Amino acid sequence: MRRSAIWRIALLPGIVLSIAGVPKLRGETEAEISQNPAKQLTLEQLANVEVTTTSKAPEQVLKTSAAVYVITQEDIQRSGATSIPEVLRLAPGVEVARIDSNKWSIGIRGFGSRLSRDVLVLIDGRTVYTTLLAGTYWEVQNLVLEDVDRIEVIRGPGATIWGPNALNGVINIITKSSKDTHGLLVDAGAGNVDEGYLNARYGGGNGKTFDYRVYGLSFVRGPEYHADGDDYDSWRDVQAGFRMDFAANGRDNFTVQGDIYDETAGETVTSVTYAPPYSQIVQGTEFLSGGNILARWQRVQGEGKDIQVQAFYDHTARNEPNFADYRNTFDVDFLDRFRLYGRHQISWGFGARSSNGRNPTIVSGLYFIPPSRTDVLYSGFLQDEISVVQNRLSLQVGTKILKTNYTGVQLQPTGRLLWTPSDKQSIWVAYSHALRTPSDAERAFYLSGFTGAFVNGLPLFARFNANPGFRSEELNGYEAGYRQLFGKSFYFDLAAFYNHYSGLFSEDIIGGPFVETNPAPTHILIPAEFGNGLLGTTKGFELAPEWRPFHFWRLRASYSYLQMRLEKSANSLDIGSAPNVEGSSPRNQVTAQSGFDVTKAVNIDLTYRFVSDLAALKIPSYSTADARFAWHARPYLGLSLVGRNLLQPYHYEFPSDPGPNVGIKRCIYGQVTWER
């Protein structure tokens, strides 16, 4: 995951932004051509006039040899989403299914799950992927959404660049520089499910050498729909943070930032004990708190040449009704980029991470051995981007080298070829080999389940034991993409993929039942473990057209198709988990959006979404719609009314474990934003 971090700054300017010279997705209006009102302004006036900026996303991605979708600040605002997972619904190829008020199942190109095991998530270069159970706890990734600059969603293996667990994608969340967040911002809202929230930020500085911001946020989110009336899933957060940016002598940039949070999130879990009552459904509360601090130094030494060093520390405390995690993570990364012989852009770097976790046993059926562990990760990478034909054909080759406490040295090579026959058209193909490294979930975790049966008066349990033989899950991914800008107002992005997976996570029964006396009391156990027993393929494509018939009206759509074929390998003892994994991701997803500016001050946004059924999980398909009406009543005052999931009182998106399933409610909220 390391790379990712560093790459955030270095790579984007390097690959995505340098792309530059691509036409803007914007029509020139007659007014703009016939007279330029700015022409009469003095230099001072010019420097202070506000301009209308258009989304740069299509320009940035047109010459990128990966399936990238950039969610801009404007997109975030206009979506009316109040959390990062909800924002991610905007990106094609991403499946976001809300489990309840504070939990989601998220996947990219398949493999959706509560912790998004195969997706690497970064916030300002800080990986939030935990090696504990492998994945991202979405409910603790909260931000003042107004301060997010953009979210880059990369579908497909980002192996070389992005590190080990970016098997199926990368979600790279980038907040604004504190140079761009001067002044006071207060954003408050209330509604039926988002019962109330308050975000406040203050920023200042001289805009050149030193800038800063501080923020505080809090929210209370009510329960979703529970047919049985057990409204357990309320969610509260109080959070604060800061960011400081220093710049010196025009080439050194130094950033320090940090966050601290304290949350409670209601949940229901199955609590398993070897003593009676053996298995119990507990409606309880997750107590979640933590903080992080990150420092980054970057020196720009010239065109295509820079050095960056970054370090962060993260503390996490997680108390759930049946399990706990107290974790300290340290991470250091180094990155260097330079040009060689004119046509080679070389990037290399290395990093190390140490994550120390302590997991005291809360219930006897769920424990880690040893209860305190330190996970380490060493990684390095080398990449060459070769300009084969100037501005027309470029080849990127590289590999990542990785070693963790659970693996030997492993390589993750990738090759990408980008052909841009014109400035309005690009075609790319890529091959990547990527890995999802073993985590404590497979190597140190003991998870018991009570079967409900008794044999000779003894309770019969099954338990997944730690599997010291669990190895990395592997992917060979083949991708291709095509992008074209037609005229100035129509943009089209197509990406297709064929992925071959092996050694995928399986649930194996490894022996017959036997009488076990420890943990006490005596019981009968069916031994099981997580293995590498599944293999298979996914194939599909995402189609994402965008049309701006007028500069005040933007229409976007996306269609994502996914076909997963998984099976157990020849010698696997898997109990038949493949159909469930296959059936956890929708085959078809459709999104259509209209962003309409009635005037510059009045915006209306409408979104329609269709998600096909999750057959194995018995979740039917659904269609729903979101709407947002916003009025910038004054330059410093904005009012908006947002409705989400409007087409029905509630609908189901993903099963709750344990059940019954939670319906996702129609939700309405009003918002007031004050900024000056």
Added chain:
Amino acid sequence: MRLALQKPWCVRTLGILAALMPLLLAYPATAQEVHPTEAQVKAAYLYNFGKFVTWPDHRAGDSGSFQICILGRDPFGKVLDSTVSGEKINDKPIVTRRISRVQEAQACNILFISTSDESRLPAILPVARAMNLLTVSDMPNFANHGGTIGLVLQEEKVRFEVNRTAAGEAHLVLSSQLLKVASKVIEKGTPGN
């Protein structure tokens, strides 16, 4: 407790929005133009910079016109032409030219380097310097990388950074007013000089 109660209200809201749509479509586009566009402001800068820079008296490529040249992909379209049309700098009519190689820039006064040519910057700048051109670009860190004036977007405003050393190397004299308005003034030589 159940949400179903809110249904009539929501459906009505959505209905109103849908009903408004056709009306909104008819709304005149010009009403949007509260602010100028980024391209308009950048074009206005290109026009204005000429007034605050003095070129050496006897330039090799001097012509009867004041030339603003765009190297690489043109991000302005007709906006730049309409901005400078009929205008003069130092009594010379302003002309715009699109060029694909810096070698064609001999007669130019201002050279706007498009982001499409960012990768070729190390080759472009020394030539532009020798031709006494005022180099301007909106690519990131342009002034830092040895360009003379870099246009940067800051908080919805287009500001500019000046590399005074680069101007000196091209024998251009920048007025104090230009330097005063600049968001940043850099005193640093061009790489490789």
